[in-house]
Amino acid sequence: MDFLVFVQLLLPGITTGCVYALVALGFVLCANVSGVVNFAQGEYVMLGGMVGASLVDLHVPLALAIVGAALAGALLGAAQERLTLAPVRRSPPFIQITITLGVAVVIRGIALIAFGKDPLSMPGFAGDGTVDILGAVLPVQTLFVWGATALLLALMFRFLKHSDTGRAVRACSINLQAARLMGVDTERLTLVVFSVAGGIGALAGVVITPIVLASWDAGVAYGLKGFVGAILGGFRSPTIAVAGGLFIGLLEAFSAGYVSSGWKDAIVYGVLLAYLLVRGGVFIYGRASLIFSSH
Amino acid sequence: MTAHLARRKTMLAVAAFLVLVAAYPFVVPGNYPLGIGITAGAMAAGTVGFVLLFGYAQQLALGQAGFCMVGGYANAILCVRYHWDPFVALVAGAALAMLVAYVIATPILKLRGFVLAMASLAMHFILIVAALQVPLTGGALGTYGLPKFAIFGASLSNDLAYYYVVWLIVLLAVAIGLNIDRSRIGRALKAIAVSEMAAGSVGIDIAKYKVQMFVVSAGMASVSGSLTVHFLRAMDPEVFGFAYSLNIITSVIVGGLMSIWGGAMGAAIVTGLREALRGLSLPLWESVIMGALTVVVLIAFPRGPAGFLSGLFDRLTGERGPKRALGVQPVPAALKPLVDPPPAGTPILEVGGACRSFGSLRAVNDVSFTVEAGSITTLIGPNGAGKTTMFNLVGGYQPLDRGRVSFLGRPIAALMPQEIALLGIGRTFQNLQLFDNMTVLDNVMCGRHRLTASGILDISLRLPRVGREEAATRAAARDCLRFVGLEGAETMMTSALSFGHQRLVEIARALALEPKLLLMDEPASGLNDTETERLAELILRISALGVSVLLVEHDMRLVMGLADHVVVMHHGVKIADGPPDLVRADPEVIAAYLGQEVHERVA
Numbered sequence: 051m052d053f054l055v056f057v058q059l060l061l062p063g064i065t066t067g068c069v070y071a072l073v074a075l076g077f078v079l080c081a082n083v084s085g086v087v088n089f090a091q092g093e094y095v096m097l098g099g100m101v102g103a104s105l106v107d108l109h110v111p112l113a114l115a116i117v118g119a120a121l122a123g124a125l126l127g128a129a130q131e132r133l134t135l136a137p138v139r140r141s142p143p144f145i146q147i148t149i150t151l152g153v154a155v156v157i158r159g160i161a162l163i164a165f166g167k168d169p170l171s172m173p174g175f176a177g178d179g180t181v182d183i184l185g186a187v188l189p190v191q192t193l194f195v196w197g198a199t200a201l202l203l204a205l206m207f208r209f210l211k212h213s214d215t216g217r218a219v220r221a222c223s224i225n226l227q228a229a230r231l232m233g234v235d236t237e238r239l240t241l242v243v244f245s246v247a248g249g250i251g252a253l254a255g256v257v258i259t260p261i262v263l264a265s266w267d268a269g270v271a272y273g274l275k276g277f278v279g280a281i282l283g284g285f286r287s288p289t290i291a292v293a294g295g296l297f298i299g300l301l302e303a304f305s306a307g308y309v310s311s312g313w314k315d316a317i318v319y320g321v322l323l324a325y326l327l328v329r330g331g332v333f334i335y336g337r338a339s340l341i342f343s344s345h
Numbered sequence: 346m347t348a349h350l351a352r353r354k355t356m357l358a359v360a361a362f363l364v365l366v367a368a369y370p371f372v373v374p375g376n377y378p379l380g381i382g383i384t385a386g387a388m389a390a391g392t393v394g395f396v397l398l399f400g401y402a403q404q405l406a407l408g409q410a411g412f413c414m415v416g417g418y419a420n421a422i423l424c425v426r427y428h429w430d431p432f433v434a435l436v437a438g439a440a441l442a443m444l445v446a447y448v449i450a451t452p453i454l455k456l457r458g459f460v461l462a463m464a465s466l467a468m469h470f471i472l473i474v475a476a477l478q479v480p481l482t483g484g485a486l487g488t489y490g491l492p493k494f495a496i497f498g499a500s501l502s503n504d505l506a507y508y509y510v511v512w513l514i515v516l517l518a519v520a521i522g523l524n525i526d527r528s529r530i531g532r533a534l535k536a537i538a539v540s541e542m543a544a545g546s547v548g549i550d551i552a553k554y555k556v557q558m559f560v561v562s563a564g565m566a567s568v569s570g571s572l573t574v575h576f577l578r579a580m581d582p583e584v585f586g587f588a589y590s591l592n593i594i595t596s597v598i599v600g601g602l603m604s605i606w607g608g609a610m611g612a613a614i615v616t617g618l619r620e621a622l623r624g625l626s627l628p629l630w631e632s633v634i635m636g637a638l639t640v641v642v643l644i645a646f647p648r649g650p651a652g653f654l655s656g657l658f659d660r661l662t663g664e665r666g667p668k669r670a671l672g673v674q675p676v677p678a679a680l681k682p683l684v685d686p687p688p689a690g691t692p693i694l695e696v697g698g699a700c701r702s703f704g705s706l707r708a709v710n711d712v713s714f715t716v717e718a719g720s721i722t723t724l725i726g727p728n729g730a731g732k733t734t735m736f737n738l739v740g741g742y743q744p745l746d747r748g749r750v751s752f753l754g755r756p757i758a759a760l761m762p763q764e765i766a767l768l769g770i771g772r773t774f775q776n777l778q779l780f781d782n783m784t785v786l787d788n789v790m791c792g793r794h795r796l797t798a799s800g801i802l803d804i805s806l807r808l809p810r811v812g813r814e815e816a817a818t819r820a821a822a823r824d825c826l827r828f829v830g831l832e833g834a835e836t837m838m839t840s841a842l843s844f845g846h847q848r849l850v851e852i853a854r855a856l857a858l859e860p861k862l863l864l865m866d867e868p869a870s871g872l873n874d875t876e877t878e879r880l881a882e883l884i885l886r887i888s889a890l891g892v893s894v895l896l897v898e899h900d901m902r903l904v905m906g907l908a909d910h911v912v913v914m915h916h917g918v919k920i921a922d923g924p925p926d927l928v929r930a931d932p933e934v935i936a937a938y939l940g941q942e943v944h945e946r947v948a
Contacts (some may be wrong), residue, residue, distance in 0.1 A: 052852075087459050109648030125575050125895070130888075131736075134640055134644065134823055137644055138643070138644055141540070141643075141840075143459075143646070144399075144403045144404070144405055144459070145643055145647065145756070147405060147459055147462075148405055148594070148598070148639065148643060149639070149643050149644065150404070150635045151594070151636070151639070152638075152639030152640035152643065153509060153636065153640060154636070155591055155632050155633075155635060155636030155639065156632070156633050156636035156640065157635050158628075158632055158636075159491035159630065159632030159633030159634075159635075159636055160633055162629055162632065162634065162879070163629050163630065252927075270587060270728065274463065274466060274467070274470075277463055278463075278467075281460070281463065312474065312477065312478050313474060313478060315470055315471075316470070316471045316475065316478075317475050319466075319467035319468075319470050319471050320467075322463065322464070322467045323464055323468060324469045325451070326453050326456065326460055326464050327449070327452045327453065328451070328452075329452075330451075330453045330454070330455045330456050330460075332754075
């Protein structure tokens, strides 16, 4: 096997994997605290890229554009939770989840109208140069994607481990019902995690945009692939969800490189389907231990 | 609702449907509107099926358009390349879609949560990639030159005729949907939606019916795809994209989640809305408006317009259940005794060395006891003694760590609640678990689930034996209601009843499955003195039918007056076991439990 080809696939795979990992993290955080799988998760990535690119286009300084994109994601996340989920907290879970799907469609539609059909580009944070890593030639922006992901993950895990709010989030992921009974204010916590997940998603979107462009319809794929990562982690552990997201990025890159770029999505989704079939199949013969107990 | 009124309502709906469908081409003449009518009808054939999956089975499948693709390509390939008859190709496509759905859903629906949503989307995207890559489908360009629709060679060259055929197929889909709604499967799905625990307690296999709805809806989606491509005369990977799945979902939401008719209405509304936006040259707004519609309707009008019309019909006919309060029933009627009760005195339920821990807490620690056939055995103990856990172990709601449970000599510790119910063990819950989306009679009819057998095929076609079985089920359920003293409450919604009466409905539901053993979890909790007395009387009458009873109870008067045998638990351990008089005198029991009671009374 040609080592250079391998590296040329591996490193960009890690880059897209970073985005999926952050989306997966957002999925798990929201699902654990609210019991709702937020289908709009991928749209925040799209939105971050769109807002960041547009701001730079309006000659807003880069740093402000990044902050603006993250803020837009966080605010929209908060608005989504307050306006569309808080009023239906007592509705059956499948209703709440369908509402998040409707929100995703609205966000996508608004992006199409506001930013247009054509993808937006954005200059790299340190110019559009390239960098040579292990012989592979990559955009310099790659380093920003890795750095930003590492930083965000470090902050998130620190937050989950050491802050009171973070501990409450972890308590919810172990047993939502018990956490509520122990006085965890899940109402406030839900608002927090939706904002955080929106902000993280938008940041991921803004750092990846110089490499892949931002397009109004990119959110579905980010969401679905992030979801695949989250599901490989059983929708519970943030760490495994992140690892799952990275794995999906790599799988996609290697499928495109070694099989065919036309089939890469089919391979990623095929892995999801196969995983679920096997996982479900195992329970046919065992006593069903209910792994995804969102309600 | 009485069967008679339900029939009138259906006849009215069918008449309205036929008039609307027949009149549309004449009210809005022209080829273009006719095309919209055909597009809407073709979509409606699929959305009606989606009501069953999404509204009834509560499974949000994001890739439903994938099954439309299956139908579309089956027709494109079979009719263009192999010159099949379009109708035969339509049937073949539906069969293929149903097979795919069955293979995917059977394992995946064993998992909880919202896994099917993504699995179906993954399937859809794989199909899109395959359609683009595989030469047979014509790739991105697609396949052109599909023939006009034909049934066994009789071609429908006239679009107006095709329009009528399409909407007749919609009517057929609606009929199948309504047949399922008014059957044991429809009740089972409604039961699952409200309480999976209670559904399991009457023997309903939760995964099975969800799989069936996935399969039925896949078949209808495939038919919808076939009908669409015979109108377009072409099929390519873009026709049924993600947006089409979203439109199906929006249609069902707009039409009302639990409304079969609403599925067809929703498809017409959504198609009309899309055309209107196109007419106003606002096609970009489609996604915003569809999404917003979804969110707003789900938050504000979860029943949809068809639900609203149905409610209006009920109000106009005064069909909201009897307004009068339910009086005290005179003489409760008798019920047929158990046909072959196990001989009295033989063990019916044996628990041996049962253990169950939660973390470091040993909720049930090495407990053994026996329930003799024909007896009323009660499990007592102070709060936190492990009674409810013990009960859940017997009912299959929690797995045992160690030990065994056997029913009539058969080990049942590894069984799921619905499998235990199938053996003839009924149960009631301490916190009532009624199906509050159904009438009292329907609740009790759910209890007959294990004793009825009509399958999805018989029910879809409403074969005569389904009607006979349904009538027998209804009669048996009425007998149970009469037995517990709730005659006259049949058409009421359970939420309209008092707490005490709701408890009786639950007991009637458990009796309806003709249990050999009835498990009752604190049946007297929340009842006043008179109600408790009547309950005791009822339990004695149940016992007289030959039904063995295992009771968890706090109310000592009830226990001591009723029980043949008492098992006392304390801190997860059994501390006494015997006839009530002996147990009452047991010093350990007095110290642990009765002592407190005596002490309180003195104080």
